[in-house]
Amino acid sequence: MERFLHQAQSRLRENKVTNPLLVYRNDGASSRVSKSVALRTYSSGPRGGLEGTAALARSYNLDHVLMMDVGGTTTDVGVVDGCTIDTQHRGQVGEATISFPMSSVHSSGVGGSSIISVRDGKIVIGPRSVGAAPGPACFGLGGKDATITDVKVLLGILDPGTYLNGQMHLDATRSRAVITSTIAEPLGISLEEALLRMEDAYLETMAETFRDLVRPDTTLAAFGGAGPMSACGAAEKAGVKRVLIPRMAAVFSAFGISFSDIGKTYEISVS
Structure with a gap:
């Protein structure tokens, strides 16, 4: 330095x-x-x-x-x-x-890139992160883990077409695939239920x-x-x-x- x-x-x-x-x-x-x-x-x-x-x-x-x-x-x-x-x-x-x-x-x-995973039947937030590279799955840079950014895309809170003023397109298909395979299927729940549970767990972790x-x-x-x-x-x-x-x-x-x-x-x- x-x-x-x-x-x-x-x-x-x-x-x-x-x-x-x-x-x-x-x-x-x-x-x-x-x-x-x-x-x-x-x-x-x-x-x-x-x-x-x-x-x-x-x-x-x-x-x-x-x-x-x-x-x-x-x-x-x-x-x-x-x-x-x-x-x-x-x-x-x-x-x-x-x-x-x-x-x-x-x-x-x-944070926004914290990995959301399932451990012992519970949804856990972080502390591991995907970082800026590869980043969340929706970035399309090879990310294989679910993040709150992926959740927000599928819940309609983040607009894939206008992210970073349209300079970066978010891929909702990749988010859907990752959340289905790492969260919804291991818990035996629907994608919609998984999204709601993930968001709730994330907000609770942040509130803490x-x-x-x-x-x-x-x-x-x-x-x-x-x-x-x-x-x-x-x-x-x-x-x-x-x-x-x-x-x-x-x-x-x-x-x-x-x-x-x-x-x-x-x-x-x-x-």
Whole structure:
């Protein structure tokens, strides 16, 4: 990463770009490459989503907002309470405690490309994912596992002809074949019943990622590529009565980064 950033900085200078290259950090600020610590870049993307969520809270005067950022493989959940981002004084990277503050973001293995399978007679979501390649079966790139994207195509929620503004056609036939062979037939149910059960299991799994954080005044802010299409169903299961979907939902974490200031934190130990 260090080599990549310094090379990018050099290329910008060669092309006479006067603005400095800035690195966004997991404390919500940005800094020059030479003043950025590598550990500060960990989980900086979700922090951008939280900054955007805090901006929404200020704009709409919301007291308690849960961020639900759903990508292909994970759902990231964070809290904005009183327009303040919930932060750990000493952050966590996996099981390790670090010496820097970090926003409290919980990641779960459920996303738009999470594999839906049958185990011990039950429908299970993730944590394995088909990723961007081969992706869901409907992408037509060789995917052999069922995902919520395939379910949404067959339920009519995703339009195969207008996906990605018509640049990518979704193949409902492939989705139907995969769900029939991996879900419907093993459970001995119809395709229609399988679709409903798969969607219900997916929404329940997603609701579990934030159910413990819900308050009576909670608003769920849902974004990311796979967030809006499942937000209302998950919110209903978790007891959230209000859902907010930003217009720039697909790139909202990047949008949130634009709210960052340039900053640097220095610490010394005091006896």
